[in-house]
Amino acid sequence: MLTLAACSSSPSGPVELGHRSDKVDTGLVHTPQPFMQTGQISVSPETASFTPCGSQKQYWLDLTADQRATLSQQAGPVYSEFEGYFTPVSRRGYSADYPAAVTMTRLNMLTSELEGCAQPRNTLLAEGQTPTTWSAAVGQGHLAWESEQDSQERPLSGQSMSQEQAQFRAQQAALTLNAQGCQQSANTLYGWQARLKTAKGTYQGCAILPSVDTSQHWAGEYQGTSQSPGQPTLTTQLTLLPDHSAITSYHPQGEAVTKETGIWQPIGDNQVQVLTTRSGEQMVVSERIYTRNGFTLTASEETFNGNTYSLGHDGLTLRLKVGDAVNVSNQTGIKGSAEKNPRVEQALKDYLNDNGQTGPLTYRWLTHDLNQDGQPELLVLTDSCGSGGCTLLVFKGDAQGWQFNSRMTLVHVPLLLARNQSQGWHDLIVPVGGGGAPAGHHVMRFDGQRYPLNPSTAPHAPKPDGSDTALFADGIYATQQGAVLGEE
Template identity: 35%
Template structure:
């Protein structure tokens, strides 16, 4: 079945779908919507799978209100923890909807159409809790930490910084060793050097000295001595290299008279803006972005001019003489796939 293509494939296809959902006349004068019939669109292939990432923010856990507000952001995502985490979270969650600092690994989805989660900017599905703390209320003001193992009785701490580990004990000088071997499997990480071996195992771990929940248990052998405790993975979002502004350029095969700008923000929200050379008002879509692979990113738009919409584009990264460029060949709108033209939609990364 042929895919739709038009010089204004988007936002015209988007406008057509939205027009069918409203009895109000279109506010875009002079723009002719394209009928979205079976003859102009093909059924979309399964959506590209995204990679889980680390999100830091303030978590609220209470009756009918479960959310995370990413650090340095005004966005709020409904948060869904695995059922196996619920009892542990209840033990440390404060009353009266007071926030906790959190580091969680997972993926974003569009918010549902109804229910308590419908009023949020998206839904974050937690695969694993890295850290939840009712005491670290200033966690968002701190830099993202390295992978860290620690314990009590006796008090000890081990930080992993690139290819080096730093071991600390109360009343003793810090010691360092080089990491010579690393192993990572599902639910287990192993670091080894000349006189140490650290094993991190996925599992709940509580610090008895604070109201904190950690996602890893640690077992350290250091120069013949064994130490046990908790651990957290490094809290950096390793997909943050996509953050930036991308814009159509005159040398690419884009639609004449239309400038498209894509903004990917650190809180994983996304904004697509369409500006015309004519006097027509600009159009704006908002949504989410997530990495698919090191050279591709999925952008999901969830609203168009404030009205609900579900559309997806998967952009591929290409390095050009003018710098990184994103190229999307197709778009999926409400389950139908549309071509974005022979050359696709091409967006050049803009200088910071």
């Protein structure tokens, strides 16, 4: 049970628990970027540990004296949401038994009311009982609120956020959050105080931010090969798991595989830090910074036990593993084209106009008859990409031209034209990987009107045997080489 005293503004209050302002010596060359973490916290007189949701891993929880004093009031494990980051553990003491340490920088919620983990939330939630019962939510560009006086939902007209305050504005309403501990029940502590001001009055309460870990787009498997003179070919595989654990394996051709384990965390929009803490059974501190370019990661150097070493002239480059093997180019099949074609351009312009879009758009395309009617369909691979793949557009062919039919996200190439058919259209076998989705192949079946939107939620397909026709067989994405819509 969380006592009301924990909400006071005294030095032992929740501001110190959830909003850490002291400088932590991480022992790392690059400063980690705090990200949202959810899981179970356990505190004993000697230890404090954190177990992420969906994981069996336990990490040492690096606490200030005030944080430990507040958490020690709990009779058992409690569910927690907080922003924080990983650091290496000490080689001595209780923490040495853990793979890494977690530093809590900002509390979002702490509760003993949940036995397990909550589902990730994409919305900000606020509620209170002053002066009357009220609630509010922010999500999908809207502010919604409800009280005894009124109930409204309005588009956001503005928003701002800093370490200490967040504000969301809509017509006739403003929701302001302050980074101070807040408690409305004996079992739950929130990291934010909330004030909702509307045309009907001003309301006070507590709030929590969305609990989604926005760094999950890094999760996936990456692989590359290299060879030094006189040495066997070395295959390096890096696995970034959703619970932020990392595994790096090295396989010299004809020799045994060696593995290193640790964690990964973001340090910027386009960089990820891989911290290795165990090489076999040996404790180490190895830090690599990978920069993403499309679907490849490249690290130029490694800091190992305090010493920095170059990873070679070209660095270590690993490519996202998709499907049941690393995506390779030049497969037999139909290659994509970056050549201009007036009919292709017109089909794309019509699609953008119908969807209220103006571009710009870079694309690759090919044609193939998907439904055996003698009219080839148009498949367009666009430069609208995320870490899990790119958007593919399918246009049905007829005597008048191409008409938009299906849109697929998170597509990697080459994809495969299966011999099996659904509703008269060939199934498409799409390789999946990245963005937190495990590598594999999924089958997209036509439902009589269109293909599904998301391959990662489609049924798994058997491992390809090489007999299916590859589409975009060159493995080239529009982000690498493509035609620009509207350019001559």
